[in-house]
Ligand SMILES: O=C(O)C1=C[C@@H](OP(=O)(O)O)[C@@H](O)[C@H](O)C1
């Protein structure tokens with residue numbers, strides 16, 4: 511394998527986290543906003559349709575880069591009665607019920623079995639503490655969670671503590687809707703994981719005219735006053751970009767992701783810096799990022815890395831770790847057990863099925879390199895397991911996925927794009 515002179519240009523779709531935050535902020539704003547190049551995938555369509563069910567008109571127009579979404583902001587929370595299907599989208603289940611609770615009426619939320627099983631308790635407690643009722647939905651199990659109904663006459667704001675040790679999404683959900691509450695909100699988030707996602711939230715709130723202030727003790731204060739309509743171009747998804755970056759590293763090729771550079775809002779771009787530890791050449795420019803594999807595709811191992819802030823990308827590293835020259839240990843990823851799958855278990859089991867030596871603990875995994883054999887990968891309906899092991903499959907013949915279509919959660923064209931770039 512030789513390194514091509516010109517890097518291939520990857521077509522990475524828009525950021526899920528930015529698209530869904532922008533949808534909500536634009537819906538709450540005081541007029542129409544245009545979102546350019548949003549991600550169109552299962553998670554964002556579920557979010558968009560959830561807002562539509564809550565009474566927000568969102569129309570689609572052909573744009574220069576795919577479609578634009580025009581969001582006709584209602585300037586307040588929703589009114590009346592509605593049912594929202596969150597599908598598999600954690601962001602829908604954690605952001606939309608708070609928005610609904612700032613309105614008036616009764617709003618039902620439900621989701622797939624997979625999402626029903628994921629944590630929601632801290633969010634429910636927060637909505638109740640802010641003055642709305644959260645009731646079990648039809649067919650709800652004991653213990654609280656989805657399905658649920660929010661019965662509300664608005665949220666009052668004030669002081670709040672949100673346990674954020676299992677997900678940062680509860681905090682984001684509350685912050686995004688805070689300017690619609692009756693009084694200013696001050697919130698503390700003990701145990702906060704995935705901190706860079708809070709930074710995306712704060713940056714986008716400011717873009718839409720909100721004014722969150724983070725105090726020296728970490729408390730976040732948000733004034734009332736709603737949001738202003740604003741246009742926004744959605745940058746490519748940095749977590750999604752991790753697959754083509756890793757693929758370049760293991761195939762000794764060079765790939766550029768345009769539109770994702772040093773000004774990115776997304777912490778997951780740090781994955782490219784993690785790849786540097788493996789010997790890959792990484793250039794993060796102002797408007798794009800290029801990764802080039804070196805050394806005939808052999809990666810440098812023999813390091814430990816904390817990926818707690820960027821845990822959506824730990825499986826990308828784990829899946830290429832068998833090609834390193836020494837073990838790689840990934841730490842700080844306990845909360846990754848609470849996502850679409852128990853991602854530490856799913857990664858370890860699949861790597862072992864391929865013949866790799868893997869040890870793991872509550873919040874870490876160590877992969878010791880060695881020869882691999884073909885196997886069918888159990889995706890557990892987890893798009894990131896499917897995408898990570900597809901990258902591994904570029905170097906190991908005979909790898910198949912039991913559910914290749916699950917990539918549609920965030921990247922419906924993933925398999926075609928990987929084949930176009932690296933086939
Ligand atoms: O706020 C967001 O957009 C997200 C936050 C993270 O979740 P946790 O905060 O649950 O780790 C991340 O894993 C998820 O893909 C998207």
Ligand SMILES: C=C(OP(=O)(O)O)C(=O)O
Pocket residue numbers: 598599600601822849850894920
């Ligand atoms: C954890 C993820 O998604 P969700 O928004 O459903 O939490 C993910 O995309 O990896």
